[in-house]
Amino acid sequence: MRLPLELLIDRYQKNLFAAAYNVCANAQDAEDVVQDTLIQYYSSNKQFNDEEHIKAWLLRVAINKAKDVTRRFRWKNTVSLEELTTDIPFEDPEVETFFDEVMNLPEQYRVAIHLFYYEDMAVKDIAKCLQISEGSVKMRLSRGRDLLKERLTEDDDNDRSGKIQKCG
Amino acid sequence: MTDREKYKSAVEAVASSKMHQLEASDIMKNSKKTFRFKGLVIAVAAVILLVGACGAAYAADLGGIQSKVQLWFQGELTDVTLDISNNGSYSEYTASFTDAEGNPRQIMGGGVAYDFFGKERPLTEEEILEELNAPEVVYEDDGSVWVYSGSEKVEITDMFNEDGVCYVKLTGGKKPIYMTIQYQGGYATSRSRYVTP
Structure with a gap:
């Protein structure tokens, strides 16, 4: 199954932002991570078992992307x-x-x-x-x-x- | 207030003061840009594939060698058709196989070796197989990074230091392999110690 973007933004934007902020400790980076994560969802054809599966996938992708940001742009976090x-x-x-x-x-x-x-x-x-x-x-x-x-x-x-x- | 309640309350405060509401249309617009970029990459890859394929066909006419071998591809032992052609002093090869998701895949390459007297010679099948069986570093779309070597699969996402370098010891083979990996920048291996980047 897949869910429309509007619905995912409505239900999970805050969860993704919170997870990304927890890793990046920076609101701008966290917002970029959320956007990239949703772009990845929208661009892929991946099918999910249920809504929980989608949420878990989104969180995992957001956390990994946030870790990438902190590794690549460590200098920004001053x-x-x-x-x-x-x-x-x-x-x-x-x-x-x-x-x-x-x-x-x-x-x-x-x-x-x-x-x-x-x-x-x-x-x-x-x-x-x-x-x-x-x-x-x-x-x-x-x-x-x-x-x-x-x-x-x-x-x-x-x-x-x-x-x-x-x-x- | 419990610790959980305190943390939830704090996150709500951070989100309501720092987060801006996203619009689905912005995501879709940016996704199209990504698709165009991906399309460009695929077009370039296809050209290389075509040239490579023509080269292989031409070389095959001159008398290439085809063999069926088994190689490790991302942790899976895979049946591979290996075409090798020696074009003068160098070798070209094409490894064709079907990946775990049923997609046809091709890996192409070639090379040259130098004998004791510094004279060029084509790579042997054994040397090509060694190259194809070398460890592989895969950067997944979800941000995770994996090393595949034979049947061994190691996630190294969290193992990069502040300079973007990761040191990992692979122990799946007869002798350990010490890998030094630069994030998105290739790797070096040694059988005895970590190579300094």
């Missing part, structure tokens, strides 16, 4: 993450800190975490999407979350010591 996210209206500071720390994780951990948290994908589906073993997915999720916990605790400690110094 802006710090703080600069990139300063104009984003986050719901609350806790959400912003959490997102910053996810984006500061090594790429392989944050992609797995993105698919797990945002796409609600099961370990076996993440493994298929990234073409790695389920064991590797579990390892990436576990190490990623450990690192995240460690860094968020450090942030908390720094905040507290800042407040104590201010009080003192």
